[in-house]
Amino acid sequence: MGEKINFTVNGKPVSVEIEGWEKLLDILRDYLSLTGAKRGCDDATCGACVVVVNGEAVKSCIYSAKKLEGAEVITIEGLTDGKKLHPIQQALIDAGAVQCGFCSPAIILELYALFNKNIDATEEEILKALKNHLCRCTGYETILEGAKLAQKYLKEGKVF
Structure with missing residues (x-):
């Protein structure tokens, strides 16, 4: 049985059921289809997976999805409205x-x-x-x- 987590991604509330093994990168790419964060190494050496969680830059390939409850996540897709560049x-x-x-x-x-x-x-x-x-x-x-x-x-x- 999975565990439900609630958090915000790019200003929108999200509720996701996880198994517990997932990393934030898995949630973003596989569950939410947000592909701006890249899977380059899976061990935090390349930095291609960085997103912002509660104001801090984090490497999403090693950031446990379990820690997302109540968090605010910003990805590159949410940095602007899509019409203008940041x-x-x-x-x-x-x-x-x-x-x-x-x-x-x-x-x-x-x-x-x-x-x-x-x-x-x-x-x-x-x-x-x-x-x-x-x-x-x-x-x-x-x-x-x-x-x-x-x-x-x-x-x-x-x-x-």
Whole structure:
């Protein structure tokens, strides 16, 4: 017999019956058809699965679904209304920090969680937040440039 958990995903209430072994990534991709978080490693080494839970960036491939009761989850699909880009998304595009797109959603959400806590994060704090993300396409200089540009866009209240 499964266990029912109730939580919020992208501002919408969700109720899911789980067996208990599932990770948050399984719930998002297999139960809710939200595929922005990627399954890259299943052991928290690549960072492609990062989403935001209760304001914190978490690796959903190791985050137990049992801990979701009452939680607020934000995925890349819920960052905007689908008509406009979030300033962090636009900044990474403008900096040339997006190529294949596999790791981009997780990096965007990592920065989202960081900047919501501290819009004035230092370069060292940005690099610390990004250190657990593997990106084989762009290199990390453009991602750092995009993060700094995102800070600027957010501070200016830019809308895209």
